[in-house]
Amino acid sequence: MTDNEMPDGANEPATEILVAGDRQYPVVIGRGLRDDLAPYLGAGVNKVLIVHPPTLGAAAAELRQTLVGRYEVLLAEVPDAEAAKRVEVAAFCWQVMGQADFTRSDAVIGFGGGAVTDLAGFVAATWLRGVRLVQVPTTLLGMVDAAVGGKTGINTAEGKNLVGAFYAPAAVVCDLDTLTSLSRNEILAGFAEVVKYGFIAEPEILDIIERDVDRATDPNTPEFRRLVELSIGIKARVVGQDFTEQGLREILNYGHTLGHAIEHAERYQWRHGAAVSVGMMFAAELARLSGRLSDEVADRHKRILELLTLPTTYPLGRWQTLLATMQRDKKTRGNLLRFIVLDDLARPTILAGPDQSLLFAAYQEIGE
Structure with a gap:
């Protein structure tokens, strides 16, 4: 993107919206926010698991590079969309964490759309009864709905989101630059929640x-x-x-x-x-x-x-x-x-x- 193609308000500072309650956390909205997630991961974290779909493999690898040096960073690639929200996929993530000796002082990053943030949240909520979670939604639906609010879950044969937990993240980071590469159909699908x-x-x-x-x-x-x-x-x-x-x-x-x-x-x-x-x-x-x-x-x-x-x-x-x-x-x-x-x-x-x-x-x- 050239200077002439920069989004309107590209240099506008990030907006922070606080979710109140027993476990307060910020939702940060802006551009270029993925470049530094360390402040949201907080002190004491040693290992980080990035949960992401196949379509974001390259972007997840780039995200990993911004964190390597401060943390031991692992990637867990999960299926696209609702196929990610199965107990077998959660078990795969638990296996990765177990083999890497994840402790309660470690963290999970949900990097993807609403299905991925639902899954990542559930994995974080259930591993050792709760590890630190930072959600980085990459779709409009994820930003305005799934990643905010602490609802996590997976689907069963009987219905959607019937198994899950309420689990507040440490932060939700909404980098609007991630939306510029999405198809118009993907953007419009997310608008149903906005209209709601x-x-x-x-x-x-x-x-x-x-x-x-x-x-x-x-998105610009x-x-x-x-x-x-x-x-x-x-x-x-x-x-x-x-x-x-x-x-x-x-x-x-x-x-x-x-x-x-x-x-x-x-x-x-x-x-x-x-x-x-x-x-x-x-x-x-x-x-x-x-x-x-x-x-x-x-x-x-x-x-x-x-x-x-x-x-x-x-x-x-x-x-x-x-x-x-x-x-x-x-x-x-x-x-x-x-x-x-x-x-x-x-x-x-x-x-x-x-x-x-x-x-x-x-x-x-x-x-x-």
């Missing part, structure tokens, strides 16, 4: 996207950085108040109940953002049909998601399969299905135990 924050908490996000979708989705613009900072700020505030999802944090699952069921039905071949996009449409229709949400706000979901070329429909014939999966969702209490819905823009609430006929009617609204 707009609907549940911060309408400015929706306004920025609607005003100029091209600048909003370009101030608008994009503003959206990342707004999204992370919302998540930091929510998880700081409710780390273990006893109440408030559930609002972050807007669109995720059906979204996770779609991912499971599609054997994780759908991008997470695409599934959540459809899930938000379902939640909007559910709220509209139950008399909670205006036509204007419900229709705005479809308009913005389609502006981002995200899907808003799903095949009608899959309802029973999806319903069975949703009944195993983490938010379900006994046999009572629970959905995050909106009473209005930025007014999320819980709809518990909706009638089956209402659920099916909402699904028909998004069916194709």
Whole structure:
């Protein structure tokens, strides 16, 4: 990249957002941040394991070189996307750590997208009941969602993220330069989570996207950085108040109940953002049909998601399969299905135990 091609605001200092709570930690947003992770690893660390996908093999090797000399650094290459989130892959990481005599004073770096940071967090949380963790997300989804908040987990045959732990990292380092090499489709898929924050908490996000979708989705613009900072700020505030999802944090699952069921039905071949996009449409229709949400706000979901070329429909014939999966969702209490819905823009609430006929009617609204 030449000087003339530098991102707008390339020399802007890093932004630090603090996640409060019993284990406070910073989320740092800026450019060129991968060059010095030592301050986030802290004193006393001797060994570091970098967990990364195959697509980031060269970048992980470069990251390793920035740390060699201060630490003994090992690499653990894991499968791409949701294939990484299996107990067999976690066991491979544990094996690497065991053979290298990792102690409680050592550290794990999650270097990749949301699936990798979920896995790395789970590995760090479970090795010797907890070692230091620094998350370095390399996708938009990872930055605004998966890497922030301390949720870690792996999937099982029965569903997504059913095994996991709440485990706070020492820091989350969001280097926006890592996003400039991503495809536009990858960026847009991450925008489903950004849109979610707009609907549940911060309408400015929706306004920025609607005003100029091209600048909003370009990682080199101030608008994009503003959206990342707004999204992370919302998540930091929510998880700081409710780390273990006893109440408030559930609002972050807007669109995720059906979204996770779609991912499971599609054997994780759908991008997470695409599934959540459809899930938000379902939640909007559910709220509209139950008399909670205006036509204007419900229709705005479809308009913005389609502006981002995200899907808003799903095949009608899959309802029973999806319903069975949703009944195993983490938010379900006994046999009572629970959905995050909106009473209005930025007014999320819980709809518990909706009638089956209402659920099916909402699904028909998004069916194709």
